[in-house]
Amino acid sequence: MRILLVEDEPDLAGTLSRTLEEAHFAVDVAPDGDEGLFRAREIDYGAIVLDVMLPGRDGWAVLEALRRDGRVTPVLLLTARDAVSDRVRGLNLGADDYLTKPFAVEELVARLRALERRAAGQPTPEVTVRDVRIDVAGRRVFRAGREVDLTGREFAILALLAHRRGRVVSRTTIAGQIYDDRSEVISNAIDVHVAALRRKLGAGLIETRRGLGYLIDA
């Protein structure tokens, strides 16, 4: 899943994005509210991690502007205050979740995954397609009860297709969700990942719709 991290403190932004990347998220960083809003409007992120206290346009304003645009991208607020009024304000403005600094990174990761599942209308952390069982929270995949070893990108593509079962997902969407804007994307990289997935999980799982994209049948 590709996420946008809006955080003005460069050290915190750096350490968070490194941590989230190791948790297999694609992370873009915006150092202030204006750029955050610009990016959130341009790119269809899986989730936005939004610091409330930002120079210029603050987190509240970014959130308000996004929701006014009709964007439903899940937003997780990072606040440094634990006042109830702040949290209520955030949720009322359309935030989906919040964390109070300081927080444990595992919690941030777990909440982002929960947002991802909820956005896909998939509240359980497990998806089963035929003989393949995907444990989204644990990031493990089993085929006929035996664990299959996948790379981060492969897992991301599999999870994305599983979340959108029965719907065709275009290569552009896949690329948009699994790469951040610093990645150099080789043109047929996604095809290579899909081929690897088919090899590991069986050829019939992922179907190709020529000119449209890929699909896991419901």
Add this chain to the structure above:
Amino acid sequence: MRDSLRARLLLWYSAILALVIVSFAAAAGYLVWRARVATLDAELAARADALAAALEPATAGTFDFAPPPAPPGTPIDHVVWTADGTLIDQTDPSLAPPLPAAPGPRTRAGRREVAVRTTSGAWILTGRSLAPVRAELLSLAGTFALVGGAALALSLVGGWWWVGRALAPIDRISRTARSMRDGDFSARIPVEHVETELGQVASALNDAFDRLHETLERQRRFAADASHELRTPLTTLSTELQWARARDRSPDDYRRSLDTCARASARMEGVVLKLLALARAEAGADDDRRQPVRLDQIVRAAAGQVERLAAGQQVALDVQTEFVEVTGDPDRLLEAVGNVVLNAVQYTRSGGRVDVAVAREGPEAIVRVRDTGPGIAPADLPRVFDPFVRADPARSRAAGGSGLGLAVTRAILQRHGGRISGESALGRGTTMTMRIPATARTR
């Protein structure tokens, strides 16, 4: 509480009113009684005189007493005795009065009587029942009771309403105070009639509430800001440590991690130290360390602390001093001046300049710090002395600023009876002026 006040006011007020009504009724009754009795006495005396006149010739010769007829409509009884006490005439035997001891009026058995002794020594007693006068007084008392009772009742009802109305602001005041207690600090007492005493109390209380609210808000903002300033580096620290420990990293990664952690902890340290300084300056526990201080030397020392930084940033630093002495704590004063000079150097781009001057102007020592930095917007200028307000957050943070320097300076100067003010033009620079009362010494 309020109802008891209302009841007590009303009780006193009604008791006084009742007393007034009763005394008035008693006085009126007494006067009427006295007037009626006096009239009666005159009538009885006149009748007795008439009887005496009728009796006189009889005593001389024959004993033929023919009493003159009584005036009509006035049932006056009479009794006549001879000088030796023989009863010779009485109108109503059932009365049977004793022989009077002395002449004059008296009241006996519900009757008014007047005794007269004639020149020949005969006794004449005229008398009349007091019942009509009593009845008149009773009816008067009845009227007083009725009218007075009605007046009292009216004043009770009216007083209850009026006192309630007059005390209603107390209700509003206590209601407002209760909602303040329950945490609604924006509650205010509705004030309609400021000219009444309670209206003045209410507006005075409202003013106090305003001040309290403002102070609380400032405290709350301060706490929130302070927690933000500490929580962000704390989060950086914990996230970075967790990242570094998640798996084996390259030496470069470890080095970078440690750098990040060092920066985060330095920031927390800076904030904590400045918070302590602020608390110390505001508590003002350093009165016993007051001594004559050469402010010019303090300014030189403050400038000396930033000399290398200024040189590194290629900012020209110029210091002009003359002898000025103030009374204070030299360490605190150095901190106060140092914060301002450091700010000036940090915000000035390379090629710019910072001028620091200390001089005596009348009774005050003045320190001016002028920079050619980016300046502060007029709207932000009054706020830069508040804690955690930064004119340029990104730059300040990059320079390691805690956002507390000017707040600490202001607090220290206030402890020394001084103050700080700023002038600024965007794009041209800022001048901060500190004023502290100087001692009389000039050399």
